[in-house]
Amino acid sequence: MAFEGLTDRLQKAMEKLRRKPKVTEADLRETMREIRLALLEADVNFKVVKDFVKTVREKAAGAEVLKGLNPAQQIVKIVNDELTKLMGEEAVPLNKAPHIPTVIMMVGLQGAGKTTTAGKLALRLKNENHARPMFIAADVYRPAAITQLQQVADQIDVPVFEKGTDVDPVEIVREGMEVAQKNHNDYVIIDTAGRLQIDEQLMDELANIKELVNPNEILLVIDSMIGQNAVNTAQGFDDKLDITGVILTKLDGDTRGGAAMSIRAVTGKPIKFVGEGEKMEDLDVFHPDRMASRILGMGDMMTLIEKAQKNFDEEQAQETMDKMRENTFDYNDFLAQMDQVTKMGPLENIIKMMPGMANNPALKNLNLDPKQFAHIRAIVLSMTPEERENPDIMNPSRRRRLAAGAGRPIVEVNRMIKQFNQMRKMMKQVTNGNFNGMQNMFGGQMPGGKMGQMAMNRMARKMKKDKQKRIKKLRKLRKKK
Numbered sequence: 001m002a003f004e005g006l007t008d009r010l011q012k013a014m015e016k017l018r019r020k021p022k023v024t025e026a027d028l029r030e031t032m033r034e035i036r037l038a039l040l041e042a043d044v045n046f047k048v049v050k051d052f053v054k055t056v057r058e059k060a061a062g063a064e065v066l067k068g069l070n071p072a073q074q075i076v077k078i079v080n081d082e083l084t085k086l087m088g089e090e091a092v093p094l095n096k097a098p099h100i101p102t103v104i105m106m107v108g109l110q111g112a113g114k115t116t117t118a119g120k121l122a123l124r125l126k127n128e129n130h131a132r133p134m135f136i137a138a139d140v141y142r143p144a145a146i147t148q149l150q151q152v153a154d155q156i157d158v159p160v161f162e163k164g165t166d167v168d169p170v171e172i173v174r175e176g177m178e179v180a181q182k183n184h185n186d187y188v189i190i191d192t193a194g195r196l197q198i199d200e201q202l203m204d205e206l207a208n209i210k211e212l213v214n215p216n217e218i219l220l221v222i223d224s225m226i227g228q229n230a231v232n233t234a235q236g237f238d239d240k241l242d243i244t245g246v247i248l249t250k251l252d253g254d255t256r257g258g259a260a261m262s263i264r265a266v267t268g269k270p271i272k273f274v275g276e277g278e279k280m281e282d283l284d285v286f287h288p289d290r291m292a293s294r295i296l297g298m299g300d301m302m303t304l305i306e307k308a309q310k311n312f313d314e315e316q317a318q319e320t321m322d323k324m325r326e327n328t329f330d331y332n333d334f335l336a337q338m339d340q341v342t343k344m345g346p347l348e349n350i351i352k353m354m355p356g357m358a359n360n361p362a363l364k365n366l367n368l369d370p371k372q373f374a375h376i377r378a379i380v381l382s383m384t385p386e387e388r389e390n391p392d393i394m395n396p397s398r399r400r401r402l403a404a405g406a407g408r409p410i411v412e413v414n415r416m417i418k419q420f421n422q423m424r425k426m427m428k429q430v431t432n433g434n435f436n437g438m439q440n441m442f443g444g445q446m447p448g449g450k451m452g453q454m455a456m457n458r459m460a461r462k463m464k465k466d467k468q469k470r471i472k473k474l475r476k477l478r479k480k481k
Contacts, residue, residue, distance in 0.1 A: 013031050013038065023075070027056065028075070030051050032319035041259030044262050083296070094272065100184065101186055102187050104215060111223065113249040115282065118135065119149075119190065122135065122153075123283075134188050136176035136188075136189070138193065145193070188213075191196070207240065220234060222248055223251060245269055276366060329390055329424050330389050331389075334420060338376065
């Protein structure tokens with residue numbers, strides 16, 4: 001994630017406070033200095049950092065905080081609340097027209113990922129709103145821009161209106177809107193031209209398109225990796241076009257991520273979506289409170305749960321839970337679960353959404369190479385149906401046969417079987433509300449310390465509470481069938 005360095009610095013600063021039985025004014029000054037340096041290193045705008053630190057210091061310096069119970073935890077809460085405010089407090093939905101079509105104008109510099117993001121947004125509208133979007137190809141300058149948009153559109157089965165590269169973009173948009181109205185498309189996404197930098201000709205063209213269609217959304221697509229320039233770009237487009245929102249791309253890249261924390265404060269315009277992956281499904285709503293929680297290393301369980309709900313079949317998930325609880329989970333179930341987990345995105349991103357896992361030392365040497373999944377799949381598929389259904393019969397001769405069949409070393413086969421057995425044992429405990437198995441994985445200490453332990457305890461209570469609800473719902477589903 002973009003904020004790993006910042007998360008690490010902030011966690012260390014907060015940990016120093018937590019170890020102190022009493023927090024003094026000097027301790028607070030030292031912590032605020034470290035927070036200021038961490039934010040500046042993460043490429044957060046200087047003025048934004050100055051105002052942020054001043055606000056946190058004023059709220060934390062009160063006698064009721066420093067002399068109260070758990071002053072360190074209160075300061076963490078203040079920092080979390082102010083980070084959330086800095087980034088916008090709550091998620092902002094897309095504007096929608098009272099009558100179709102809703103018009104979304106995508107703007108931004110070249111290389112920000114505008115066309116791909118337009119595709120991700122269209123797919124999201126199709127999947128979540130059952131929408132019938134249409135693209136208008138209004139970038140007639142960049143080589144192969146129209147071809148790229150058509151390729152993206154083909155992947156998600158969305159029509160593209162284009163008139164080639166010899167027609168004025170404003171005229172293309174005019175004709176495209178007529179086609180959209182005729183075909184009753186409920187969303188029109190206009191893929192406009194970009195430049196390497198903001199110039200008058202580009203802005204005039206975009207202003208003319210805006211005047212013609214009066215879009216419901218003007219979404220600025222910004223590459224998170226450009227750092228401080230992201231704020232300057234946002235200001236430039238906002239001054240000329242009065243943008244309605246921002247989409248940040250490449251937030252999963254090797255970047256300091258300060259743009260996400262500066263744009264809202266500087267422009268007053270919300271970040272509506274973030275792109276954190278290369279797949280067409282990798283576009284998420286931006287939740288400031290969840291992002292603040294992730295930056296402070298407290299995880300993002302809500303997004304994790306939403307991803308799971310989107311990718312997991314509820315009835316199948318319940319059957320798997322029952323199998324784990326009864327210890328009848330086999331390699332067929334393992335393969336099915338592995339397929340569903342990979343749909344949620346890169347495994348390292350999923351793990352880091354758990355409280356305390358963003359910079360957990362136990363993950364430093366964890367090999368999360370996607371090729372490992374392919375190797376594990378090859379080993380499992382080399383098993384006979386009997387072996388997949390009865391994990392306990394894997395004797396040495398069967399393991400040697402598996403290694404030969406999958407083309408993998410015997411050591412790798414043994415390691416996979418050992419990990420499967422450990423996971424099966426741990427998941428049996430977890431599904432029964434006992435998190436000791438998970439705690440043992442991390443040397444007897446729950447990831448995230450007390451905060452991680454509290455989050456896991458809450459999860460255990462919720463699992464027990466929801467168990468009966470799931471069973472009742474499953475029974476109703478079965479009766480309907």
